[in-house]
Amino acid sequence: MNLSDLNKIALAMVTPGKGILAADESSGTIKKRFDAIKVDSTEDNRRDYREMLFRSQEAMSKYISGVILYDETIWQNAKDGTPLVKLIEQAGAIPGIKVDEGTQPLPNCPGELVTVGLDKLAERLKKYYERGARFAKWRAVIDIGPRIPTQTAVRVNAHALARYAALCQAAQIVPIVEPEVLMDGDHDIDRCYEVTQRVLNRTFQELRVQRVALEGMILKPNMAISGKKCPKQAPVQEVAEKTIRLLRSCVPAAVPGIAFLSGGQSDEEATAHLDAMNKIGNLPWRLTFSYGRALQAAPQKAWSGKPDNVPAGQRAFSHRARMNGLASTGNWEA
Ligand code: 13P
Numbered sequence: 001m002n003l004s005d006l007n008k009i010a011l012a013m014v015t016p017g018k019g020i021l022a023a024d025e026s027s028g029t030i031k032k033r034f035d036a037i038k039v040d041s042t043e044d045n046r047r048d049y050r051e052m053l054f055r056s057q058e059a060m061s062k063y064i065s066g067v068i069l070y071d072e073t074i075w076q077n078a079k080d081g082t083p084l085v086k087l088i089e090q091a092g093a094i095p096g097i098k099v100d101e102g103t104q105p106l107p108n109c110p111g112e113l114v115t116v117g118l119d120k121l122a123e124r125l126k127k128y129y130e131r132g133a134r135f136a137k138w139r140a141v142i143d144i145g146p147r148i149p150t151q152t153a154v155r156v157n158a159h160a161l162a163r164y165a166a167l168c169q170a171a172q173i174v175p176i177v178e179p180e181v182l183m184d185g186d187h188d189i190d191r192c193y194e195v196t197q198r199v200l201n202r203t204f205q206e207l208r209v210q211r212v213a214l215e216g217m218i219l220k221p222n223m224a225i226s227g228k229k230c231p232k233q234a235p236v237q238e239v240a241e242k243t244i245r246l247l248r249s250c251v252p253a254a255v256p257g258i259a260f261l262s263g264g265q266s267d268e269e270a271t272a273h274l275d276a277m278n279k280i281g282n283l284p285w286r287l288t289f290s291y292g293r294a295l296q297a298a299p300q301k302a303w304s305g306k307p308d309n310v311p312a313g314q315r316a317f318s319h320r321a322r323m324n325g326l327a328s329t330g331n332w333e334a
C-alpha cells in the first residue's frame with residue numbers, strides 16, 4: 001500500500017467547495033426512482049440518465065470531486081462510445097465504485113441485516129482499479145427499533161466494513177466506510193445519537209484491529225437526526241451541534257474527511273445541515289456531502305426520461321451541486 005497516494009486521493013475527494021455524487025443505485029433502487037417519474041428502467045435509460053449527469057459541465061467541474069458508480073455503469077459507454085468513466089475523468093472528478101453486494105438477513109437477529117460481498121472482493125477491486133476506480137464504497141445498514149440494533153448486528157457489520165476497507169487499501173483504492181444508521185423510525189435525535197455513537201465506536205475499533213490506515217479512508221456517516229416519524233423534529237442548529245459533538249467524540253483526527261449521506265432528508269435540509277456544521281468550523285476533518293437522493297431528486301424530476309429535458313435536468317443537478325458545494329465551506333445562504 002502507498003499510503004501517501006491514498007491520502008492524496010482521500011483529500012481530493014473532500015476538496016473544499018466540492019463533494020461526492022452517489023450515483024451507485026443498484027438495479028432495484030434505480031427502478032424505484034424511475035417508477036416515480038414513470039420511466040422504464042432499461043439499460044439504455046439508465047445509461048442516458050447517468051450520461052446526462054456526468055455531462056453536466058458546471059456541476060461536474062466545479063462542485064463534484066468524485067462519483068460513486070454501480071457495477072453496470074462502470075462498464076457502460078456513453079451514446080457516442082466514450083466510456084462513462086472517461087466523462088467523469090474529463091470533468092476533473094474521480095471515479096469510484098460501490099463494491100458491496102447488498103444486504104442479507106442476519107441469522108439469530110430478527111429484522112436485522114448484514115452487508116455481503118467480501119468473497120472474491122480482492123479480484124473485483126483489481127478489475128475496478130484497471131478501469132479507473134480510485135475509491136470504493138461499502139454500506140452497512142443499522143436500523144433503530146424497540147430492541148434493535150443488537151450488539152451482534154453492530155459487531156458483524158463493523159467487522160465486514162473493516163475487512164472491506166483493508167482489502168481496498170491493499171488494492172490502492174480509498175475505502176469510503178459507510179455505517180448508515182437509518183432515519184426511518186419514530187425515535188428522537190438523542191436515540192439516533194446514542195446508536196450512531198455505538199456504531200462508530202465499534203467501527204473504528206474494528207478498523208484499528210484490522211490495521212486500516214485512517215489517513216487513507218473517508219467516513220460516510222448519517223447525521224444525528226430525528227427519525228422521520230418522530231413527532232418532535234430537531235431543528236437545523238440542533239442537528240448540526242449534536243452531529244459535530246458526536247463525531248468529535250468518536251472519529252479520530254487522522255481521518256482526512258467525512259462525507260455525509262442524505263438518507264431521506266429533503267434536498268434543502270441536507271444542504272442546511274451540512275452548511276450549519278461547517279459554520280461551526282474549527283474541525284479536525286473536512287466535512288462535505290456524498291449525497292444520492294438530495295442531489296438527484298430534482299434532476300430526475302426535471303428530466304423525466306425525455307431527451308428534450310436534458311438541459312433542464314442538468315440545470316437542476318448543477319443547482320443542487322452548487323448549493324451543497326457552498327454548504328461544504330459554510331457559505332450557503334437559505
Ligand atoms: P442518499 O444520500 O440518498 O442516502 O444516498 C447516499 C448513499 O450512497 C447511500 O449509500
